[in-house]
Amino acid sequence: MTTSPQRRIDVAGLVIALILFVLAGVVWWDMTKLQILSPYDLGPKVMPIIVSGALALLAIGNAIGALRGDLPARDHLDWKPIILILGGLACLIILIAIGGGFMIGTAILFATTSAAFGRRAFLTDLLIGAVIAVFIYLLFAKLLTLSLPAGPLERLF
């Protein structure tokens, strides 16, 4: 909270306020579709009404804060690592969704995250990721008997 002499309108802050306002609307709209079964209480509608109202109020509060430039100072953002990590997660999700099991996806996630943190040895990391995936598979599936999504690789074990 620095009191800089020139307080500028914070656009990102206004976007946050807008998102909160939209969320308030979604909660309200969803609430209108609910039916009240008991004549005595508002039933399932009470909480959505409270939450929607609170979100709308907080949207106003955040908007005021953004207009006054109250948001904390932010560093310059480096997008590349974020895209790498989210890309790795996306690969994992897609592979699991199409039945490719989790091991390949996990190895990719390991390697992309590692690259996001500045490593330059993608293939080595892919291998390390694969070893970790096997280890976790054995720990979770065999020792703790939890089910992990299986693909062609997992069926080998």
Place this chain on the structure above:
Amino acid sequence: MEAFASLADGLTVAIQPMNLLFALIGVLLGTAVGVLPGIGPALTVALLLPITFKLDPGGSIIMFAGIYYGGMYGGSTTAILINTPGESASMATALEGNKMAKAGRGGPALATSAIGSFVAGTFATLGLTFLAPYLVDIAVSFGPEDYFALMCVAFVTVSATFGDSPVRGLTSLALGLLLGLVGIDILSGQSRLSFGIPELYDNVEVTTLAVGLFAVGEALYVASRRHVHEEKLEAVRGSLWMTREDWKRSWKPWLRGTAFGFPIGALPAGGAEIPTFLSYSTEKRLTKHPEEFGKGAIEGVAGPEAANNAAAAGTLVPLLTLGLPTSATAAMMLAGFQQYGLNPGPLLFADQPKLVWGLIASLFIANAMLLVLNLPLVGLWVRLLKIPQPWLYAGILVFATMGTIAANPSPVELIMLTVFGVLGFLMRRFDFPIAPVVVGLILGPIAESQLRRALSISLGDPMVLLQSPISATLLIIALLALIAPFVLKGLGRFKAVED
């Protein structure tokens, strides 16, 4: 002396070999994961929750107790040796502890924090032992409207009263409450905010939210600003042991830290940060060596560490007796109970005395184990700190995703994890507190069911909330706690000590 008898009963449960083993595993796992930079106790518990799915409730809750205390201990080791506190409550420890490590006194800093944690943990757990039966007696007489009002107090203190910005804190809370609405409403069988997606019908998993916000969010945040600062690991040089002088300078701060930490943790006043900073500023004022503060004063490690641990044990008081989590870690513990269909609160003390008192007794044991194990094992923990950052975060993400799909084998769960990760990243970037989201998600549905129970008893008359004297008083407290930060701008200043 009902408490003593119950505790003795609990001890007979806790010292069964299997349970001792669970406590030991919990303590070791908790410390190992908690030591990793960027992983606080809440994430430690969240990451390790899936591992306990198939264990029996008694044993795994005892394991949680070990993970909880171990995670706290591991966090302070990281704070001292690399100055990256995994959570705001270790910030005060990092201030002086890291300076001590830089000056080659890392050993005594770790020792005073370990022994201080033990002293504080033991006294605070004793406090829990004696306070719990009284609170349970009071809580039994609470009606649903009183519970609802109590939860309102917790909501406000956790999110608004002591944070940097009440508006941002309340926004976080509202997001948590919104997520709590998702799924089938148990009382009416209608789905809310599910948009026809089957995975959303059975509610948002607390572990998915916590792991997304803390693990994925933290990884994205740290990766995006890697260019801003690099961390440096301080080697532990010289003796691990504290000198006579160190002992003399440490024991009073331990006790004072405990005195700050336990009551503030036990009241639903939200978190361990306030007592740690209170303790830090008190020690700074009382010390005979003011010139050392800011350069590595042992009092500045001993006090806040004790306060931190005492507060952590203190939050177990409202958690166990009222089912009221007041920190992200306590919320994760509650999630741990819920996965076995156990609901902490007065009824649990009546229905499952062996489990509850076994847990409390295990806290003593876990605490003692930490003291005995951790100083000799410090070399091992330091080695964990040396894992290169790329592999560390890659490993955390792999484990986080595996834990999530092991709990709920569906790609939708992973998509939610990713979305929560992005949310956690944005919240860090714009300085929204994270804990209120987790508390809102887990406490929101409980508060709702209490409110609706109260309203259906009163035939829909909302005045019932003001007619019960307990509920009316609590609601007034909640209102005051809500208004206070807007009127008294200084409440957030505890955090300013770090500058």
